[in-house]
Structures are given as C-alpha cells and as structure tokens.
Amino acid sequence: MKKFIKAALAATALVTVTAFAAGVQAKDTIVWWDFLGGGDGVRMKSLIDEFNKEHADTVEIQATTLDWGTPFYTKVQTSAAVGQGPDIMTYHESRIPLGISTGSLSVITPEELAASGIKADDFEPANWKAAQGADGKQYAVPLDIHSIILYYNKTLLKNAGLLGDDGKPKGLDGVANWDAALAKLTANGVVGLSVPTADGGTMWRIFYTLLNQQDGVFLKDNKFLDGDNLDKAATALTEMNKWVKSGWTPKQTEYAASIALFTSGKAAFHINGVWEVPTMVDLQKKGQLFDWGAIQIPALYAHPATWADSHSFAIPNRVGNPVDAAKRKLVLDTVHWFNQHSLEWAGGGHLPAFSPVRSSDDFKNLKPNSDYSSLAATAVFDPVSTLAGVASPVYDAAGNYVLPAMNGDLDPKDAASQMRDDLQGQVK
Amino acid sequence: MAIMKSKRAELATAAVLMAPFIIIYGVLFIYPTIKMVQVSFTDAPLIGDGQFNGIDNFVRLWKDRLFSTSVWNTLYFVLLSVIPSTIIALFLAMGVNRLKGWLQSIVLACFFLPYILPVSVVYRIWAWILDKDFGIAQVLLAPFNGGTNINVFRDLPLFMPAAALLTVWWLIGFNMLLYIAGLRNISTEIYEAASLDGAGRWTQFWNITWPLIWPVTVLVLTIQLILQLKIFDQVYLFSRGGRVDATSTMVQYIYKQAFQLNHGGVGAAASLVLFLVIVIFSVLQFQLLRTRGGEK
Numbered sequence: 001m002k003k004f005i006k007a008a009l010a011a012t013a014l015v016t017v018t019a020f021a022a023g024v025q026a027k028d029t030i031v032w033w034d035f036l037g038g039g040d041g042v043r044m045k046s047l048i049d050e051f052n053k054e055h056a057d058t059v060e061i062q063a064t065t066l067d068w069g070t071p072f073y074t075k076v077q078t079s080a081a082v083g084q085g086p087d088i089m090t091y092h093e094s095r096i097p098l099g100i101s102t103g104s105l106s107v108i109t110p111e112e113l114a115a116s117g118i119k120a121d122d123f124e125p126a127n128w129k130a131a132q133g134a135d136g137k138q139y140a141v142p143l144d145i146h147s148i149i150l151y152y153n154k155t156l157l158k159n160a161g162l163l164g165d166d167g168k169p170k171g172l173d174g175v176a177n178w179d180a181a182l183a184k185l186t187a188n189g190v191v192g193l194s195v196p197t198a199d200g201g202t203m204w205r206i207f208y209t210l211l212n213q214q215d216g217v218f219l220k221d222n223k224f225l226d227g228d229n230l231d232k233a234a235t236a237l238t239e240m241n242k243w244v245k246s247g248w249t250p251k252q253t254e255y256a257a258s259i260a261l262f263t264s265g266k267a268a269f270h271i272n273g274v275w276e277v278p279t280m281v282d283l284q285k286k287g288q289l290f291d292w293g294a295i296q297i298p299a300l301y302a303h304p305a306t307w308a309d310s311h312s313f314a315i316p317n318r319v320g321n322p323v324d325a326a327k328r329k330l331v332l333d334t335v336h337w338f339n340q341h342s343l344e345w346a347g348g349g350h351l352p353a354f355s356p357v358r359s360s361d362d363f364k365n366l367k368p369n370s371d372y373s374s375l376a377a378t379a380v381f382d383p384v385s386t387l388a389g390v391a392s393p394v395y396d397a398a399g400n401y402v403l404p405a406m407n408g409d410l411d412p413k414d415a416a417s418q419m420r421d422d423l424q425g426q427v428k
Numbered sequence: 429m430a431i432m433k434s435k436r437a438e439l440a441t442a443a444v445l446m447a448p449f450i451i452i453y454g455v456l457f458i459y460p461t462i463k464m465v466q467v468s469f470t471d472a473p474l475i476g477d478g479q480f481n482g483i484d485n486f487v488r489l490w491k492d493r494l495f496s497t498s499v500w501n502t503l504y505f506v507l508l509s510v511i512p513s514t515i516i517a518l519f520l521a522m523g524v525n526r527l528k529g530w531l532q533s534i535v536l537a538c539f540f541l542p543y544i545l546p547v548s549v550v551y552r553i554w555a556w557i558l559d560k561d562f563g564i565a566q567v568l569l570a571p572f573n574g575g576t577n578i579n580v581f582r583d584l585p586l587f588m589p590a591a592a593l594l595t596v597w598w599l600i601g602f603n604m605l606l607y608i609a610g611l612r613n614i615s616t617e618i619y620e621a622a623s624l625d626g627a628g629r630w631t632q633f634w635n636i637t638w639p640l641i642w643p644v645t646v647l648v649l650t651i652q653l654i655l656q657l658k659i660f661d662q663v664y665l666f667s668r669g670g671r672v673d674a675t676s677t678m679v680q681y682i683y684k685q686a687f688q689l690n691h692g693g694v695g696a697a698a699s700l701v702l703f704l705v706i707v708i709f710s711v712l713q714f715q716l717l718r719t720r721g722g723e724k
Contacts, residue, residue: 074474074687081475102473102690198560198582199669250561252579255669257561391688400673407582422673426689 028330030061033076034090035068036311039278040348047344051337059330069391076316077104083321088331091140093130093310094382094389101386105139106317108332113138116332122339122355130381131312140312141335142353144345145379147308148205149372150298151262151270151280154291160184160268168371172298175239182248185268192248194267196255197407200399203240205307206271207402210236212380213301218394219383222427225420233419237405237412239300244407251407263289271297277349277368294368296375308379309390310353313338351376393426464703468696474686478693485697494673495698498681501588505659505677508592510652514645516596517603522637524604525611536608540601547598547661554594555581555666581666587675591662598662599655603648610644611637646717650710657706678702 036044048061064086066072073095079085081103091099099105113119120128123142131140150169157163162181164170171177182192196202211218216232218225225233243249250261262270263283274294283289297306313335315323323331338345342352343362346369352358364370388394397419405415468485472478489495524536542550557565560579570577580590614637622632660679667675676684678698686695 070688077690078475098690102475198579200672201669252560252582254555254559254561254579257559261561386690393689396672396684396688399670403582404671409584 027055027057028059028327030059030088030327030331030334031086032061032063032088033072033086034063034065035072036090037065037068038275039282040275040345040350041065043278043345043348047338047341050341050344051334059334061334073099073104073391077102080104080316080318083318085316085318087315087323087327088313088334089316090143091312091314092390093127093140093142093312095392096131096133096139096312096314096389097384098386098389098392099314100133100139103317103319106315106323108138108141108315110138112328112332113141115329116336118332118336118339123353124355124376124379126379126381127310127353127376130310130384134384140314141332141339142310142312143335143338143342144311144350144353145308145376146274146311146350147306147372147375147379148202148209148271148273148297149294149306149375150296151272151276151292151294153262153265153268154293156185156190156265156268167293168295169293169298173300175300178298178300179242179246179248182243182269183246186246186248189266191250191261191267193243193269193271194253194258194261195243195249195271196253196258197244197249198252198403199255199258200403201395202255202272203402203406204395204398205273206240207233207236207398208307208380208382209297209305210239210300212305212307213299213303215302219385219388219423222385224423224427225416230416230420233416234413237402237415240402240406241408241412265290274349274351274369274372278347281347294372296372304375304378305380306375306378308375308381310381311350312353387423387426393423397423461703464696464699467693468700470693472692472696473690474692474695481693485694486701488694489697489701494676495681497673498676498678501663501675502657502659502677504588505592505663506653506656508589509595509656509659510649512592513596513600513603513652514648517600517648518607518641518645520600521604521607521611522633525608536604539604542598543601545598547665550594550598551662551665558590582670584671584674587667591659591666595656595659595662599652603652606644606648607641610641614640642717646714649717650714653713654706654710657702657709678705 032048034041034044045063048063052060066075076085076089076099091105096105118141124145127142127145131142132138150172152169154163154167157169160181162169162171162184169181172181185192195206208218211229211233214232214235216225216229216236218229218233220226244251250258250267253261258267258270259272259276259279261267263280277294280289280292280294284292296304299305313331315328315331339352339354340357342354342357343360343366346352346357346363346366349369351369351373352363357363358373358376363373382388383394385394386392400422401410401415401419404410405412410418467478469480469482470478471481471484520539524532524539527535545553557563558569558580560566560577560582563577566577569580578586580586618636618640619632622636627635658679659677660683663675663677664680664683667680672680679702682695682698682702685691685698
C-alpha cells in the first residue's frame with residue numbers, strides 16, 4: 001500500500017512538473033466559449049483556425065461550443081460566480097441587461113478599448129449602445145447585426161409580375177400592396193409566404209418589426225405596451241393573423257418545415273433570420289435550389305424598421321479569479337482582429353457590425369448580404385430590460401400570445417392585452 | 429476487555445466502510461435538501477445568498493396563476509401516463525410471456541428498445557412522425573381534423589395526451605420487464621389446477637394472475653408515479669418556442685424561476701412543494717395499494 005502511494009505521489013509530481021514546464025514555454029492561450037452551433041458556427045470555426053494559424057507562435061484560442069439559449073447563459077453565470085469560465089465569450093446584446101443584473105459581465109473601460117484600437121465610431125450607434133448598461137458603461141463589443149429578412153423565389157415572383165428589372169421584388173410596401181402580393185402568389189398549390197408559425201422566437205421578431213414600423217414602443221419606463229402602443233400591437237397581430245386566415249401562410253408550421261416549404265418551391269416568400277442564408281447558398285451550390293434572393297422586410301406601415309439582435313464579445317466577471325490585465329488586453333486585441341476579419345463571418349448571413357468591413361467593396365460584392373444590408377440603418381434592437389432578450393420572458397410571451405394570435409387561436413386584441421398584463425406582472 | 433476492544437475495532441471498521449456512502453449521501457442529498465429548505469425562505473438569486481423573507485415565496489406561489497397551471501398540468505399528465513403505462517405493460521407482458529424461444533426474445537427486445545433511447549432522440553423521432561407538414565402520422569390524424577393536417581404540439585387540448593402517449597411508448601419496456609419477471613414467478617401448477625377445475629381464461633386472470641401480480645403492480649405504479657410527477661424533458665422539448673405557459677409542468681416552473689428569471693428563492697420554494705407532493709403521494713399510494721392487496 002505504502003509503495004503504491006509513493007508511486008502515485010511520484011507520478012503526480014512528475015505530471016505537475018512537466019505540465020508546469022510546458023506552461024512556461026507555451027504561448028498564451030485564450031479560453032473561448034460560444035453558442036454558435038448552426039451553419040454560422042462552421043464559419044466561426046474556420047475563422048478561429050485562421051486566427052490560430054496567423055498567431056501560431058504567440059496566441060492560441062481554445063474554443064468550446066455550448067448549447068444556445070438558457071443553458072449557455074446559466075453555465076456562464078454559474079461558472080463566473082465561482083471564478084471559473086472562459087476568458088472571452090459570445091453574448092447576445094439583447095441579453096446584456098440580464099447579464100449585468102446577474103453579475104456575469106465585466107466592464108470594459110474606454111482606456112482598454114482605446115489600447116486595442118476599438119472605436120465606437122466604427123459601429124452603428126444603436127448597435128454600439130446596445131452593448132452598454134443603463135450606467136453607460138461598455139460590457140461588450142459587437143461582432144455582427146443579425147435580423148430577419150424576406151427570402152424570395154425569383155421564378156414565382158416573375159410569373160406574378162412582382163419582380164423588378166433589378167431582380168428584386170417590387171411594389172411590396174404598404175399593407176395593401178403586401179396583402180395583394182401574397183394573395184396573388186397564393187395559387188396552384190403554392191402559398192404566398194412561409195413562416196415558422198409554430199416558433200415563438202420568429203413570432204417575436206416579426207411582431208416587433210411590425211410594431212416598430214408603426215413607431216410602437218414595446219417597453220418604456222418599465223411599462224409594457226403603454227397607451228396607444230397596445231392598439232399598434234393589436235394592429236400588428238391582426239395583420240399577422242390575416243396572412244394565416246386568408247390561407248397565404250400555412251398555420252402552425254415548424255421551423256424546419258417552413259424552410260422546406262420555401263426551398264421546395266411551395267412558398268414564394270419566406271421570412272426568417274439571416275442565419276439561414278448559408279442553407280440557401282449551400283443548396284444552390286449543389287444545384288438543388290431555384291434562383292432566389294433576399295431583401296430587407298418591406299415597410300408595411302409608416303417606415304422601414306426591422307427587429308435586430310447582435311452577437312457580441314464579452315469578458316466574464318469571474319469572481320475571485322478575474323481575467324488579468326495582460327490577458328484582457330490580449331482578448332480585446334483578438335476581438336478587434338475578429339471584427340477586422342468579419343467579412344468571413346458575413347458568409348453566415350450576418351451583417352458585420354464593424355462599419356469599415358460593412359462599407360468595404362468586398363462586402364458590397366457579397367450577395368445576397370449586400371441586398372439587405374440597408375436594414376442596419378433602421379434596425380431596432382430588443383427592449384433594454386432584464387425581462388427581454390434571447391430566451392427571456394418576452395420571448396416566452398411571444399410563444400404564449402403572439403403565436404396563438406397569428407394562428408387564430410386567440411383574438412389579436414385579447415392577445416395584446418394579455419401579453420401586456422403578463423409581462424407587466426413580472427416587473428418587480 | 430478483549431471483547432470490548434474487538435467490538436470497538438469492529439465499530440471502527442464499520443464506520444470506515446460506511447463512510448463513503450454516508451459522506452456521498454450527505455453531501456449530495458441531505459445537505460442540498462436542507463439548503464433548499466433554507467433558500468426557499470429567502471429572496472436569493474440563482475447564485476449567492478439572499479435576505480430572509482418569511483413565507484413570501486410560498487404566498488407568491490399560491491397567487492401565481494402559472495404555478496397552479498403547472499400543478500394541474502403535472503397531475504393531468506400523471507393521470508394520462510401512469511395508469512395506461514401500467515395496464516398496457518401488464519397486457520403486453522402477458523402476451524410476450526406466451527411466446528416461446530427466440531421469438532419471445534425478439535418481441536421483448538422490440539418493446540424494450542425505446543426505453544434505452546435518450547429523451548432527445550425520442551423527441552426527434554416523434555417530432556418528425558407527428559410533424560404537421562411532413563409527418564407520416566398525419567395520414568391517420570387528418571381525417572379527424574376535417575381533412576387538414578394538425579400540429580399536435582401546438583394545439584393545446586392535444587398537447588398533454590400526445591406527450592403522455594409517447595412517454596408510455598418510451599418507458600413501457602421497463603414496466604413490461606418487471607411484469608414478465610413477476611409472471612414467471614407464478615407457478616404454472618396453479619393454472620393447471622384451475623383449468624382442471626374448468627376455469628376459463630378470464631377467471632384465471634382475475635382470480636390468479638391479478639392478485640398474484642399485485643405486488644409488482646404496486647411497484648410499477650409507485651415508480652411511475654414518482655417519475656411522472658417529475659415530468660420535464662418531453663414537455664420542455666415539445667413546448668419549446670410554443671405556448672410554454674399553457675403547457676408548463678411543476679419542474680418546468682422551477683426551471684423557469686431559478687434558471688431563466690434568476691429567482692432562486694421562488695424556485696426552491698416550488699421545489700419544496702414538489703418534494704412534499706411526491707413524498708405524500710408516494711407514501712399514501714404505497715400504503716393504500718398495499719392494504720388493498722393484503723385484503724385480497
């Protein structure tokens with residue numbers, strides 16, 4: 001027994017020494033967590049590989065991809081609280097208010113940003129501000145702007161006379177024109193528009209888009225859908241319900257099925273996130289997709305506006321074991337590198353947050369991204385609240401009220417007021 | 429003196445041998461349980477301590493409509509899953525028991541196969557079987573819905589029955605296995621004697637099989653009850669993105685409060701309620717069923 005323990009101790013010591021020696025020689029490492037498991041995740045992985053190759057002698061990113069949504073944010077929160085976790089992580093801007101309230105995020109000072117060459121002027125103001133707390137401090141640096149867009153089937157649109165000479169749809173602005181287009185396209189076993197009508201997340205994105213096109217305010221001064229905003233919400237819901245009621249949009253369609261309806265040519269339009277662009281691009285490359293395009297969601301009401309969120313980079317607030325100053329500098333340098341190289345990330349459908357890349361000629365030549373990049377200027381980000389953001393009570397409320405309203409299981413007016421009361425009841 | 433010494437040594441050995449279990453049980457069960465009770469009386473977030481706030485959390489649960497919905501949904505689900513999965517398992521087990529040799533093994537394996545699947549796989553399988561646009565089950569469902577396809581997991585009245593159906597499909601293999609073991613313990617001589625006396629199939633079942641298999645039934649019912657009161661995975665996966673509040677169950681409510689809303693105290697209070705419900709239900713059920721069986 002004693003011999004065994006001795007041997008075990010010796011082995012442990014040896015391993016420790018070797019590890020230590022290796023640690024001294026090794027280059028800097030950055031522990032990285034993200035939630036990018038989809039088609040865009042593949043692009044991020046190749047970007048990370050590129051970074052590691054370029055910095056082969058100095059820095060290495062050790063990346064782990066975790067489950068999107070509540071599981072990711074719970075893990076970040078629990079690990080940060082006990083001084084564990086990554087040096088850098090991806091974070092939805094819409095989720096930052098909740099991240100601040102749970103103490104998961106570390107403030108990035110203006111000096112640190114300046115030292116790494118990160119400037120607010122290089123980002124859309126709304127995008128940059130969405131990475132700040134109510135205290136005006138910076139908690140993250142945006143990487144992209146992602147939104148919902150209108151995918152369209154060029155052949156079907158052309159047959160209906162809805163395609164302009166530039167290859168883009170024409171005459172869709174305004175509710176009357178939009179409805180007329182959907183009605184016209186719904187014929188011969190084809191529907192006008194496919195939407196994941198069984199998915200609350202998409203419901204929220206469309207609803208918030210239509211609300212903001214009417215200058216509706218979802219949340220202000222801790223009041224949900226205050227005053228006539230309730231009517232605007234009901235207007236948006238009534239319009240969404242009309243698409244289903246009129247047979248232009250199939251009811252209760254699951255996420256994957258709604259994409260399949262479009263890609264199989266059974267729907268002329270499809271509304272979904274920019275992150276499905278790779279799906280279409282890859283299908284077309286294999287010769288399995290018709291001629292398609294994507295544009296910003298048309299202005300059905302007063303002016304264009306589209307829901308948007310943003311993937312950003314943040315440093316966790318590791319209690320008792322903070323990321324040290326040198327590592328923070330390294331991390332922010334890395335963030336800047338990723339923003340400068342975000343053209344590749346745009347291949348995932350996203351719009352680069354970094355304006356120099358977004359206004360570059362390379363990006364202007366990137367299709368279809370450049371066809372819908374105009375949405376960045378009128379993008380509306382989620383309300384700033386601990387109740388809003390990805391996988392938040394607001395998202396749940398979309399599933400609970402917007403979804404049944406659109407599918408005709410709940411009266412739009414009732415749905416709007418029930419949603420307001422539910423969320424208002426959750427305000428502390 | 430020598431005896432006392434050896435006794436003391438024995439006690440020491442016993443303590444050493446029991447220590448691993450006691451420590452693990454204490455650290456992983458007793459301590460968290462005590463902590464849960466403690467936290468349920470505070471306004472603690474998910475991580476860290478909170479201020480004592482008396483029975484505020486419990487008052488909040490009482491008033492929260494979502495909590496009562498969750499309780500009712502849980503009980504409804506238990507009703508839909510526990511009894512059917514027990515009865516169907518018994519009949520399937522009796523059927524399989526009549527088969528012989530390799531045929532029996534194959535049939536048994538077929539019924540048991542779903543049980544070894546992880547819940548995420550079960551979810552994927554059934555999500556596609558029942559998919560509104562592409563699911564094969566729509567061929568059978570559509571005629572009952574006026575000829576149009578129906579999204580089972582977004583149509584509220586159908587949600588819980590559908591979740592219960594696939595749960596029964598998923599877990600029935602285990603119940604069957606318990607029943608088959610029980611059925612094999614019943615001596616064939618009893619059946620032979622009964623058929624000599626002219627007892628038919630039904631009489632044999634009602635007077636021999638049912639009373640003799642009763643202890644297994646009690647076991648299956650108790651296991652299922654405890655398991656299904658803690659229903660989370662299937663309902664969570666199928667309701668995701670949908671009307672999550674209308675289909676919420678108790679564990680889902682706990683998850684929402686603690687992990688999504690960062691209300692550790694409320695989550696702990698709801699956990700305590702669920703804990704007590706399970707203790708009361710299972711003790712009551714076990715006692716009740718045992719005495720009933722004893723009377724027979």
